[in-house]
Amino acid sequence: MKMVSYFIKNIPANRIMIMWSLGVSSIIGVLTVMALRITIPYDKMTMLRDAFSLAFAFVFGFSSSTSASAIVSSYAYQSRSFGFLFHRMGIKKINLLGSLISGMIIAFLINGIYLFLFLLILIKLKFGIWAVPVKIAMNAPLIMLMSIIDGLIFTSISLLVVSIILISSKTKLITYARYFPLLLYIITFVIITNGIHGIGEYIFPYSSLFYVFNYLFSGSNIYYENVTHPVNPNLFLCTSSILVFLAFVIIILYLLVDHIYVRGGQAERQF
Secondary structure, three states: OHHHHHHHHHOOOOHHHHHHHHHHHHHHHHHHHHHOOOOOOOOHHHHHHHHHHHHHHHHHHHHHHHHHHHHHHHHHHHHHHHHHHHHOOOOOHHHHHHHHHHHHHHHHHHHHHHHHHHHHHHHHHHHOOOOOOOOHHHHHHHHHHHHHHHHHHHHHHHHHHHHHHHHOOOHHHHHHHOOHHHHHHHHHHHHHHOOOOOOHHHHOHHHHHHHHHHHHHHOOOOEOOOOOOOEOOOHHHHHHHHHHHHHHHHHHHHHHHOOOOOOHHHHHHHO
16 A cells, blocks of 8 residues: 555655746746737737636646656656566555556646646736636636646656556666657647647647637637637537547556566666
């Protein structure tokens, strides 16, 4: 049980996560808000809400990717004990994965609340308006829920990649796998900022997340950023694709995790 509770206790308190996911993300948040420009003189509140949603999705995405890097490192290091825990101690993999996911939920909820309030205050200081999302009482919890799902998708994909590396005994690649979440974030950012839309908005979960964030902040499902014509995605399909994708990755991770066996010396040399 000590191993099972390890992730719940240590993921939210991980010093690397705190320093990078909150510290560096705060700096990026300041730079992002400083770069915001309101070019349309009418309906300033709507424009600020759109800008707030984009800034939050961008900064929280960076926070999630750096958090995922720390979680991946911890997961790979602790994988030395998986074979013993599952096959000798009789610990169920569902309990270990549940502990891991619970720790991630706590961490991403803390990150989401902090960055939401931090960016809200920065926008107020720059533009003089509290750009709170529409229907704040209902949408704020949904924004936090989508933030958690955002972080879980980033991390689950990264854990899946690391699990495949561990199963294939290519443990030297773990050093590079730490940076996979950040690479995934960069790819996501390039896709979104270059206005790649269409069917990809339902296949690629991060596009869908941007659209859902935009709706929760502004109350409109029309997306204007970097497009010739406004995009009007189906939010039900966006939400469904996000949840189906996350469930699929977690199921595959569940099927793979008890096949991981890493000799202690191999894992220690990677960290």
